[in-house]
Amino acid sequence: MGVKKLAILGSTGSIGKSTLEVVAAHRERFPVVSLAAARSVEELARQAALFQPQVLAVLDKEAADKLKTLLPPGLKAEVVYGPQGYLQAAAGCGADMVLSAMVGAAGLLPTYAAIKAGIDVALANKETLVAAGELVMAAARESGSAIVPVDSEHSAIYQSLMGNDPAGVRRLWLTASGGPFWSFTKEQLAGVTPEMALAHPTWSMGPKITIDSATLMNKGLEVIEAHWLFDRGYDDIKVVIHPQSVVHSLVEYVDGSFLAQLGLPDMKTPIAFALAHPQRLALDTPQLNLAQVARLSFEEPDLERFPALGLAFAAGREGGSAPAVMNAANEVAVGLFLRGSLTYGQITACVRAVLDEHQTHSLPSVAAVLEADRWARAQARAWAESHGGAA
Numbered sequence: 001m002g003v004k005k006l007a008i009l010g011s012t013g014s015i016g017k018s019t020l021e022v023v024a025a026h027r028e029r030f031p032v033v034s035l036a037a038a039r040s041v042e043e044l045a046r047q048a049a050l051f052q053p054q055v056l057a058v059l060d061k062e063a064a065d066k067l068k069t070l071l072p073p074g075l076k077a078e079v080v081y082g083p084q085g086y087l088q089a090a091a092g093c094g095a096d097m098v099l100s101a102m103v104g105a106a107g108l109l110p111t112y113a114a115i116k117a118g119i120d121v122a123l124a125n126k127e128t129l130v131a132a133g134e135l136v137m138a139a140a141r142e143s144g145s146a147i148v149p150v151d152s153e154h155s156a157i158y159q160s161l162m163g164n165d166p167a168g169v170r171r172l173w174l175t176a177s178g179g180p181f182w183s184f185t186k187e188q189l190a191g192v193t194p195e196m197a198l199a200h201p202t203w204s205m206g207p208k209i210t211i212d213s214a215t216l217m218n219k220g221l222e223v224i225e226a227h228w229l230f231d232r233g234y235d236d237i238k239v240v241i242h243p244q245s246v247v248h249s250l251v252e253y254v255d256g257s258f259l260a261q262l263g264l265p266d267m268k269t270p271i272a273f274a275l276a277h278p279q280r281l282a283l284d285t286p287q288l289n290l291a292q293v294a295r296l297s298f299e300e301p302d303l304e305r306f307p308a309l310g311l312a313f314a315a316g317r318e319g320g321s322a323p324a325v326m327n328a329a330n331e332v333a334v335g336l337f338l339r340g341s342l343t344y345g346q347i348t349a350c351v352r353a354v355l356d357e358h359q360t361h362s363l364p365s366v367a368a369v370l371e372a373d374r375w376a377r378a379q380a381r382a383w384a385e386s387h388g389g390a391a
């Protein structure tokens with residue numbers, strides 16, 4: 001395999017750090033040309049000293065000034081900030097591949113810029129496809145940029161599709177751990193706190209996706225992501241609860257075969273696959289012992305206790321601006337829940353209320369996506385304020 005120059009967006013987050021662990025074990029193959037984060041400048045300075053990128057991008061001037069004081073003397077990295085800075089980190093450093101792992105809609109513009117420039121993308125930032133799937137996939141077709149999923153479920157599907165005729169696919173099956181509250185009653189769910197929701201049973205992840213996993217909105221976002229990545233209708237995408245998180249997802253073929261990818265829940269495996277495929281990188285991760293796992297169980301999702309999944313299917317089917325609006329409202333509601341301003345149940349109630357208010361329209365441009373995103377954020381904050389949450 002040749003050398004692949006990497007830009008890593010969201011390098012200080014859970015996925016970003018796991019990516020740098022993979023890269024550290026394969027330094028000669030993956031030189032890092034840029035790193036981007038928001039405000040975690042101490043961590044970014046540590047990473048810069050280790051990986052010697054050309055460009056470091058942060059959220060604003062204040063973070064950039066602070067970062068400059070922390071960089072080791074002699075490091076030649078250019079420090080940039082704001083939207084232009086992120087665009088430079090993504091598409092202006094000569095990267096062969098962008099690892100897109102900023103959280104939320106913040107990832108959209110730099111990821112889109114990389115795709116427009118024909119740079120391959122290892123995509124963790126599912127919100128980009130949820131909000132702007134049609135535009136993003138059209139841009140990738142036009143520029144020739146390959147989008148390789150990092151999400152473990154989509155990586156599993158991608159791998160289970162390899163070498164097979166897409167015409168033979170009957171359905172895609174996304175597995176979901178069910179999150180920490182899968183066995184909770186409606187009454188118990190009403191008492192869920194941020195601390196309880198942040199303790200995911202099988203995956204260690206950033207706070208936003210951990211809360212999304214607890215409401216099953218994460219699976220809903222993944223359904224929409226799968227629709228765009230694999231060009232399948234929503235009737236052909238199924239979700240099944242699988243608490244052990246060992247079978248990462250499956251493809252069902254018309255002859256009755258199911259192909260799946262299995263592994264321990266460790267994001268380094270799908271990250272390594274996205275960076276190197278079709279080759280495999282040797283990783284020093286714990287190995288799956290099937291006899292020890294002993295039992296793999298599967299059950300239907302309960303849309304009554306976890307309505308976010310049904311909302312996401314409906315928004316995906318509606319299309320146009322509905323998924324972007326749902327995504328933005330959810331991001332606001334999750335932020336307010338984490339700050340103690342909304343209850344667990346109000347996260348999905350807020351998203352539903354914003355979607356109910358929304359007149360779906362088409363999204364012909366990224367500007368239109370950003371406008372729908374802004375509208376939904378304002379609506380979600382207003383809903384929260386009128387329901388006792390300080391927005």
Ligand SMILES: NC(=O)c1ccc[n+]([C@@H]2O[C@H](COP(=O)([O-])OP(=O)(O)OC[C@H]3O[C@@H](n4cnc5c(N)ncnc54)[C@H](OP(=O)(O)O)[C@@H]3O)[C@@H](O)[C@H]2O)c1
Pocket residue numbers: 009010011012013014015016036037038039040041059100101102103104106124125126127150151152203204205206207208209267
């Ligand atoms: N974690 C997982 O296992 C996992 C699995 C599949 C998919 N994903 C997806 O990967 C993405 C990242 O998830 P994560 O769990 O790694 O999140 P995380 O731990 O919260 O990290 C988020 C990263 O994004 C940066 N960031 C936050 N706000 C930003 C902004 N406004 N502008 C630019 N950068 C910003 C953060 O920088 P600071 O540190 O400076 O705030 C950090 O580097 C999400 O889209 C998530 O859905 C995650």
